[in-house]
Amino acid sequence: MLFPPNPFKPTAGVMPPVLIGRESVSMDFREGLEDGPGAPDRLMLITGPRGSGKTVMLTELGLIAKTHHWEVIDETASNGLCDRLISRIAPEPGRIAGLTIKPSAMGASLGELSIAPALRPSTLRDAMTSRLKTLGKGKGLLITIDETQDASMEDMTAIATAAQHMLRDNAEVAFVFAGLPSLVSDLLNAKVLTFLRHSSIKQLGDVPLDDVRHALSTSIRGAGVTISDDALTLATESTGGYPYMIQLVGYHVWRHARRREKATPSANGNVILIDDVRAGVEQAQAKLGEGVCAPVVNQLSERAVDYLRAMAQDDGPSSTSVVASRMGESMDYANIYRQRLLDKHIIAAPARGRVDFAIPFLREYLRATEPTVSRS
Known part of the structure; x- marks a missing residue:
């Protein structure tokens, strides 16, 4: 009997077979569309650390909008975000006030959009209004923006201003922004973006x-594959509840079991053994290190990494004074790297004088890639 196709999808942004623990977000958004203009969940801000499923959540909300016959415009924040939104939304760019096309060598129709910065809010608003007219009655427009923390303040000001006017006019629109946890303080505390405080x-x-265990069991046993309760418990606990790790563990456990079954078929049919789980978890941890942790560490300076390694000696939040002592530096010097790591959203400050990792499993990765150092 052939082992079924692997149901786990540990690829960034790819929809997993089960959207674990996020049902309430989907339900709130669906009700927001059904309740009509003015519903609070038509303006949503989704935050979470890297790998927490923000992009997947945006994809899910886009699918919900499409089932309601809404059009979806999805973007990822980077330079020129507002201009890209306008060019994608406007049904006929040449007829939108404030928008001109800079001709290219291939002709004006293939040129770049040129929008005066001061006119971006009104131009975006006009573009959305024009697009809604083409959609017809009962249809709406959803705009999702991923990695919002990377957007310029100028772009976010223009988008927030346009969104405020559209929602105030009871237009059939919805906006969902997704980004790192610092997005809440960075955006909501900006005076020009007070409107987003109502999101x-x-x-x-x-x-x-418990939700992880249920999801793993549903995906595995629902596909006709057997797994013991002990093996399921080990797989569950190894994820730490981290969404990306859930998919990684599921994927590599499944792959190891399939390869073993292919080499030495079990008399009891397709089965995942506890040894498959142990091997799969080890491979998942290695992939998490390679795909999430290593890129973060590799782009840091040597002393910034020293700061992280000093933190990694603790099982929980670290004292900033102890970290400085472990580095052999003064508090003022160590705080330079503390602030840089905070700015990059690699660490967080849960309390005064304390720091902790903002990226799940980064502590474990640092410990695994550095000889054990005795704690001070």
């Missing part, structure tokens, strides 16, 4: 292990 904030944290 429905959804914080994606770790998934409860």
